[in-house]
Amino acid sequence: MPEWAQSIMTSSITWAVLAGVMAYMLTLVGIPVYTWWERRGAALIQRRPGPNRRGPYGLVQAIADAVKLAVKEDVVPAGANKWMHAIAPMIVMTVALTTFAVIPWSGDIELFGKTVRLQVADLNFGIIFILAISSMAVYGVTLAGWSSNNKYSMLGGLRAGAQMVSYEIALGLAVVGMVLVYGTLKLNLMVAGQEGSLFQWGLFQAPLAFLIYMVATYAETNRVPFDLVEADSEIVAGFHTEYSSLRFGLFYMGEYVHMAVSAVLTVILFFGGYHVPWAHTLFGTTPYATLFPWVMAALAALCLALAWDTSRPKRRALTQGNMIFAAILVAVAGGALLLATLYGLFYDVAWFAALCSMVTQVAVLVVKFLFFFWLFIWVRWTVPRFRYDQLMKLGWKVMLPLALFNIGLTSVLVLAGWL
Amino acid sequence: MAVKKINRPPQNWWERAYVFEIVRGMSITMKHALKSWFTPEHMPIYQYPEERRPVAERFRGRHRIRRRPDGSPTCVACYCCQTVCPPNAIDIVAEECDDPAIEKRPQSFRINMIRCIYCGMCVEACPKDAIYMSQDYEFANQTREQLHFELEDLLDVEKGDR
Numbered sequence: 065m066p067e068w069a070q071s072i073m074t075s076s077i078t079w080a081v082l083a084g085v086m087a088y089m090l091t092l093v094g095i096p097v098y099t100w101w102e103r104r105g106a107a108l109i110q111r112r113p114g115p116n117r118r119g120p121y122g123l124v125q126a127i128a129d130a131v132k133l134a135v136k137e138d139v140v141p142a143g144a145n146k147w148m149h150a151i152a153p154m155i156v157m158t159v160a161l162t163t164f165a166v167i168p169w170s171g172d173i174e175l176f177g178k179t180v181r182l183q184v185a186d187l188n189f190g191i192i193f194i195l196a197i198s199s200m201a202v203y204g205v206t207l208a209g210w211s212s213n214n215k216y217s218m219l220g221g222l223r224a225g226a227q228m229v230s231y232e233i234a235l236g237l238a239v240v241g242m243v244l245v246y247g248t249l250k251l252n253l254m255v256a257g258q259e260g261s262l263f264q265w266g267l268f269q270a271p272l273a274f275l276i277y278m279v280a281t282y283a284e285t286n287r288v289p290f291d292l293v294e295a296d297s298e299i300v301a302g303f304h305t306e307y308s309s310l311r312f313g314l315f316y317m318g319e320y321v322h323m324a325v326s327a328v329l330t331v332i333l334f335f336g337g338y339h340v341p342w343a344h345t346l347f348g349t350t351p352y353a354t355l356f357p358w359v360m361a362a363l364a365a366l367c368l369a370l371a372w373d374t375s376r377p378k379r380r381a382l383t384q385g386n387m388i389f390a391a392i393l394v395a396v397a398g399g400a401l402l403l404a405t406l407y408g409l410f411y412d413v414a415w416f417a418a419l420c421s422m423v424t425q426v427a428v429l430v431v432k433f434l435f436f437f438w439l440f441i442w443v444r445w446t447v448p449r450f451r452y453d454q455l456m457k458l459g460w461k462v463m464l465p466l467a468l469f470n471i472g473l474t475s476v477l478v479l480a481g482w483l
Numbered sequence: 484m485a486v487k488k489i490n491r492p493p494q495n496w497w498e499r500a501y502v503f504e505i506v507r508g509m510s511i512t513m514k515h516a517l518k519s520w521f522t523p524e525h526m527p528i529y530q531y532p533e534e535r536r537p538v539a540e541r542f543r544g545r546h547r548i549r550r551r552p553d554g555s556p557t558c559v560a561c562y563c564c565q566t567v568c569p570p571n572a573i574d575i576v577a578e579e580c581d582d583p584a585i586e587k588r589p590q591s592f593r594i595n596m597i598r599c600i601y602c603g604m605c606v607e608a609c610p611k612d613a614i615y616m617s618q619d620y621e622f623a624n625q626t627r628e629q630l631h632f633e634l635e636d637l638l639d640v641e642k643g644d645r
Contacts, residue, residue, distance in 0.1 A: 108516040111526050275502065446512045447505055 065176075065415065073415070074178040083184045086426065087164035090328075090433070091321045096126035098320050098437065105441040120374050120389035130313075138309035141213055148211030153307065153314035155204030160321035163197050166190040167328050168252040170338055170425040173418045181252060182422060190251040191243065194329060195236055198284070201322065202228040205286075205293060205303050208315070212306035220302025223452065224286065224293040230459040231283035231290070234276050237467035241273040241474045242266055242333050245483050255337030262341035266334035269483055272470045274334045276463055281326045283459070285319065287440055289447040292455060327436035328429070335432050338425035356420040359427050360404040367397035543601045543616040546594055548637045556638060557613035560587040564605035564614060572598035573605060592634040597627060 072078055100115065100123055107114025115122035140149055169182035187193050202225060209221015243249060245266065246257045258264045267274050283290040294302035304315045331337060343355055371393035403420075410416050450458065477483045498504055519526055529536050538544070549557045560577035578590035605614050624630050 105516065108519040109512045111515055111519050112528050113519075113523060113526065113530070442509060442512065442516075443505075446509045 070176050074175050074180060076180065079180045079182055080184045083167075083169055083182045084164075086169050086182065087161070087167065087184070090430070091161065091164065091324050092317070094324065095317050095320050096130055097123070098324075099129065099316075100126040101437075102441050102444075105438065106445050109442075109445040133313045133316075134310055136309040138311060139306075141306045143213035144306065145211040145213075148207050149306075150311070152204045152208035152211060153304075153311045153318065155207065156201055156318035157204075157314045157321065159197055159201045159204065160318045160325060163194045163325045164328075166193050166251055167325075167332065168255060168337070169429060170422045171252070171256065173422050175415055175418055182426065183252060186250065186252065189249050191239055191249050191254070191333075194251075194325075195232075195239065198322070198325065199228070199232050201284075201318070204318070208307065209303040212303075214306050216299040216301070217303050217305045219299045220293050220295075220305070223295075223299075224303055227283060227286075227290065227292060227455060227459075230456065231280045231463070234459065234463035234467045235280035235284060237464070237471060238273045238277040238280060239333070241270050241467070241470045242277075244471070244474045244478050245269050245273075247478075251332055255332055255339065258336040259339050260341075262336075265336045265341070270470065270474055272466065273474070276467050276470065277333065278330065279458075279463060281330065282440075282443065283455075285322045285326055285440075287319075287323065288444040289450050290455060291449060292452055295449060323437065323440050324433070327433050327440065330436050331429060331432040335436075338429040340428055354417075354421065354424070355428070356407050356424045357404040359424050360400040360407075363427075364397035364400040364404075367393040367400070371397070538618045538620070542618045542620075543603045544618045544620045545596065545616070545622055546599075546605070546632070546637055547615055547617045547639050548592065548634070549613050549615065550639050556589060556592070556634065557611050558589050558592060559585060559611055559613070560589040560592075561610060563608040563610060567604045567608040569602060569604060570598045570600050572596075572600075589634060592637065594632045594637065596622065596630040596632055 103125075104114040104116075104122065115125040118124040118128060140146060165184040166187050167183065168186075172179050172181050205224040205228070206221040209217045209219070209224065212218075242254070246254045248254060248257070254266075258266060262268065282288075286293045292298075292302075294304065296302075299305075304312055307315060340355060371390040374393070375387060375390040407417070407420050474483065551557055558575075559580075560575055562575055562577070565571075565573040565575050572595045574591075574593040574595070576590040576592075577587045580586060580588040601616070603616055606616055622630070
């Protein structure tokens with residue numbers, strides 16, 4: 065390994081940029097896939113196929129939707145406050161993306177005597193940063209509602225203001241409980257505290273905090289069952305009634321980015337981040353005692369299964385068979401198996417093994433993240449929307465006392481040394 | 484308006500906790516999602532352009548006018564269908580026929596398919612059994628004018644409708 069390559073690989077800037085790329089992959093690149101996934105998941109739950117015409121499994125439909133949105137006319141309603149109307153979607157999107165800065169995608173990795181981590185900024189108030197930034201999203205939503213000069217938008221904005229502020233309290237208090245458990249505000253230390261057995265996970269350390277956190281998260285992201293902000297059966301589309309084209313697209317993407325950030329944060333706070341229970345992601349005594357080859361084998365198996373599924377003839381035209389897609393999948397599977405083999409051969413090259421373990425950690429985090437993203441979709445098509453008074457009652461009379469109780473309980477348990 | 488009181492059974496603590504019932508509901512939706520994913524052929528749907536729902540034997544679709552063996556329309560322009568048509572969708576102009584046995588034939592026979600309510604009264608009224616309704620229901624078009632079907636559009640086709 066030449067000197068310059070070592071200096072690049074050990075530079076913190078490299079890894080910060082890579083972590084940024086990681087965040088953009090999961091959000092901006094992922095959004096078309098998420099919208100497709102949401103529609104397809106909804107369809108499957110409702111016993112219908114969903115978008116399945118364009119491309120393998122209908123995946124290209126998402127790109128078609130994006131193009132349609134981009135070329136639409138951008139309408140600003142008469143009487144709208146043009147500045148606020150323009151700024152509001154930007155606030156929502158910027159705020160949602162900024163929170164990714166402190167997400168640790170991997171643990172500490174030793175490279176040529178230096179410690180690196182796949183994280184943009186290792187702030188020592190990481191979790192507070194996320195709470196502070198994400199709570200600014202309410203400005204975007206209320207401004208959009210106010211500046212549109214539309215009664216439905218106004219109602220949506222008002223509801224957003226009340227709802228997001230109410231549930232933020234429960235959310236913050238649930239997080240306080242987790243801060244007590246881990247004794248740190250740094251997200252990477254929180255994840256590090258969950259290594260080991262399954263019962264080290266935040267979920268088992270503080271189940272009540274998890275419940276409160278999940279409910280408050282759904283309210284914060286304005287997802288069903290708390291989507292009163294854009295309740296389409298009552299107030300048309302709520303705060304984004306008067307938005308079209310890419311400004312609407314920004315709101316739409318902002319919602320998905322917010323969901324993504326919430327899913328990642330749930331994994332980090334409660335589901336062990338990049339750790340697999342009872343398994344060591346870094347170094348073992350033999351190559352196959354570490355997770356990397358097994359993760360690669362699982363990826364290969366998944367790709368082959370999908371390839372078989374796309375290429376087999378179907379009795380009904382529910383998904384388009386696509387041999388090119390199948391070939392790509394087989395190639396990916398081959399690559400994964402090749403990597404696993406390389407890992408077995410060059411296991412003793414320290415930097416290669418370290419990079420592989422980093423890949424493992426990211427893969428584990430992403431798999432958990434995908435589960436929580438699916439949970440958003442799953443809940444959306446299961447639970448009906450709350451009524452407004454029920455929402456407020458739940459927020460102030462149930463969640464807030466429960467969260468306070470949880471803080472007291474956790475403090476006592478931490479002081480007693482049980483957590 | 485009298486108020487009707489519905490007595491719902493009181494919820495027990497399990498139901499009031501809400502979370503457990505949500506989990507139960509989610510297991511149901513997940514069951515449906517898995518069923519749809521693994522056995523798509525059992526979905527209660529028709530993939531429309533490729534698969535079509537079979538229509539009933541007596542389905543009333545677009546009109547057809549039968550031909551005589553020589554190919555001319557069976558219609559004798561008696562105006563029975565035009566008279567009976569509830570929305571006045573049929574417009575016939577009669578002319579004298581060369582064949583002395585037939586007397587009249589339609590010079591033009593127009594059905595406004597936008598007006599038509601597919602009631603089938605014209606079929607009932609026809610003394611010559613000339614008009615009937617086929618099972619074709621796919622004649623969406625770009626303009627209203629294209630949906631004013633003329634005699635040529637209505638005459639029986641060689642292979643018949645779908």
